[in-house]
Amino acid sequence: MPLPQLNVHRHDQATRSRVTLSGEIDRATAPLVLTALAACLGDGIRTADVDLAAVIFCDVSGLNAFLAASALATEGGATLRLHHPPPILTRIIEITGSGFLLHEIHAVGPGPARVSAVAGGTPWPPRAD
Template sequence: MPIPHLTIYRHDRKTRALITLAGEIDLHTGPLVRESLACYLRDCIRTIDVDLTPVTFCDVSGLNVFLAAWHHMAAAGGSLQLHHPPPVLARIVDLTGSRFLLRGLPAPQELPPPREGTIATTPALRPAPRYEALHRLAPVIPAAVGGVL
């Protein structure tokens, strides 16, 4: 299976930066995004805008990277905002209660309906509060290779 392709473009302006991601963000490319965002903190950039317009796919591991970066930026007195997420990421953000992270996200009634064969969300399945979403998406590390969790 080929490794997904991701390109990162960085545009700095004093203490503010725009990062444009193009391609797929998943388990394989997430560490590249994580390291790129960590560089901003080391470079004393305190406001990061991430343009996701050219992103073709982003799964929950990508969202986990963005939530961790948002948390680190907030702890350092900065901010991180995502703009124009792909539909898959918009759905994940809505389900996890992570809307605080995004800009350019359509209102819930404008989100595309779930595909046939998937579980539809109902009003009874409310998203978790922000702090629960952050902890629920924390990375899970197995105790040992092939071991029991």
């Protein structure tokens, strides 16, 4: 069985960072997610926007990594926001009752709702109002 692959790209602008994840987030790769997000917060980032559009799979290990990172962000007065999560992560959030983390839910067609953000914030990319 091939090893799951996860790519992490980080782009900082002052105190804001966009972290783009692509691949699979599971028990093997979730620690990388938490390490990357903790590093952002440790580097003085006040807002971490996590783009999950290229994530093809995320299980409860990924949710746990995001919950832990969100707790770190909250403790440090920062904000962690998830954008474009895959349907499986949206479903896990619903099943586990972790909806208290959700900022907005947008229905997409007749299927399950899509989550646009976790731990507060606006949809990615931010609107220039």
